[in-house]
Amino acid sequence: MIPGYDKHSFGKKLNEVVSPSRPIISIENLIGRTEELDRIEKALFAPGRNVFIYGERGVGKSSLAATAANQWQSADAEYIDVSCSPDSTINSIVANIASQAVAAKWSTSSKIREQVSVRMKWLSYSLESETSPTDFSTKIKGLSDAVEVLKEVAALHSEVPVVVVDEVDRIADEKEIDLLADLLKQLGDKRIELKFIFTGVGTTLNEILGAHLSAIRQLETIELPRLSWDARWDIAIHALSIFEVEIPKDIYIRLAAVSDGYPYYVHLIVEKMLWLIFEKEEIVTKITWDDYYSALDKAIVGITAELSRPYEMAVNQRSRDYEEVLWSTSADEWQGAYLSDMHEQYVSIMTQRDGKDALSYDKFATRIRNLLKPEYGAILKKGQKKGYYHYREKMLRGYIRMQAEANRIEIISKEAEATIKNYMRVPAKNVGYYKSQPPRGYK
Known part of the structure; x- marks a missing residue:
């Protein structure tokens, strides 16, 4: 039992602090990525500069991108989010971006739609429509059209618009990657105020962009490693502390080891752990080994x-x-x-x-x-x-x-044992934007 919560309020609060199924968007809960967030923020200040986050599958690229976009995007709209697929093209991606931008404004008053549409060539018809936003995928014929559409998106969407393009590595056609590089260059050259954050799976940027590395000048490239040891256990400590539950040092070290540095595993185990203690009849203030192993069993069943x-x-x-x-x-x-x-x-x-x-x-x-x-x-x-x-x-x-x-x-492993011993001699690093306290029991 966790006092002060019914099932609905607990489930809602739980999924604000742990998120195994979808990207984290809150800087308070994105633990262990302070340095990368700072790099992204500084890069986005530069005119014409965009961001490319790459690394292994499951290290938290989408969460970093979503959190950074949520922080940079102005409050007058939500950031635009596009996911790639093997058949994605630059035209289809831009069409998706335009559709989301229009949908965000389409529900506003007719007067606003009319005022905006006067300045628009590509998006005006959709804004004036009284039925639904139009499908842009058949209207964009080439790169120059795509650039003009994005120029209008930047003017229409919000004061500071951000676009996340997730899983660029899934684009199968190399010609489209080449077009992406050209698109980024033209956006910079034409001073279009639309910021992009891309993600892709790969151990090197060359694996994703191949020979099309001419876009590097327009990109801040961030290789995202697996989570550090202190970040792994800080996720558990932070999430459980929200519900005033303590996790002993020997348990969170084991959790950090078994997660292998992938935030998905940490979040999933902690989620199962919290549901287990919520459903107990007695009030729980401290995690036990039985709680840990029971949560681990349930996490394994829930793995993709x-x-x-x-x-x-x-x-x-x-x-x-x-x-x-x-x-x-x-x-x-x-x-x-x-x-x-x-x-x-x-x-x-x-x-x-x-x-x-x-x-x-x-x-x-x-x-x-x-x-x-x-x-x-x-x-x-x-x-x-x-x-x-x-x-x-x-x-x-x-x-x-x-x-x-x-x-x-x-x-x-021997390497892990050495790492743990080193961490036991120093405080955990700062995580999130707040100053993290050293894990309990550490000096």
Whole structure:
């Protein structure tokens, strides 16, 4: 039980402080990204400068973009949000932006629509319509049209308009990426006051923009890493403190380790944890290990099939000995490991599994190689060095760690142990825009 809340008010408040299913838009709850937010703000002050956020899947690019856009966008409108798909084109993206801009103004009075439409060429018909905003996708014929439409969007939408274009990496046609670079250049050259924040999945910007890097001059590029250790546990400490619930140091360290630096996992586990204690009959003021493991079990059930399906394909093999092998792949902090190191971790895991014998080194190696195959989930792929393997989908490692943790298997690498010891000697870093206090129990 959490005093002072019914189910509706609790659920509403909970989803203001943790958000595993959609991007965070509040700077108070975007923990661990202060430096990146500052860089974005300074970049957007520069005329003609836009922002490109890239990094691994699941590190919080959309949340950073949404929060930054929400902070920069003027209060007279909401920022425009566009998501890309494999068939997205520059014309379709601009049409979407125009439609959202018009929809925001379309509900205002006819007098305002008439006043604005006098100055507009592209958007006037839609503003004057008494039925619904028009579809711009058939009207924009080329890059020059797109530039003119965006010029009108900048004048129409709000005092300080911002556009978030999410998942640029999903655009399949390289010609469209080339057009994007040209569009950004023209927006700067023509002094159009419309700010863009792009996101994309990739370990380098070259993976997303390819050879079309001429847009770099118009972009502040931000590579977003996984969350630092202090940011991981600060999310939990902050969220639980809102409801006056304490989480002990040893539990939030374990939560930080199992999340692998992905905010999605931290938010999901904390969300399940808070619902569990809300539904208890007694008042809860401090998280227990039972609460933690129960929340972990529920979080695993709620994980997207994109992450759970490969794991299930691997462990449901006839031999029934792949689960411990999978766990052994998740120890290294650098998203990959040598076969010998994974086997060493595997032996350690098997000492924690009563009644189960370890596989021989050769059989273990065979299982690891099988994890490259589609019928085994295609979880791993070979590295450039002999005997080295890493994850095909890096975010999957956090899910594998969660599975091991739920089975009471402790997996912390030597690098992680060293990191934890370092953090135990210093306060947590400042998070959000407020001054974070050191985690409880730290000096």
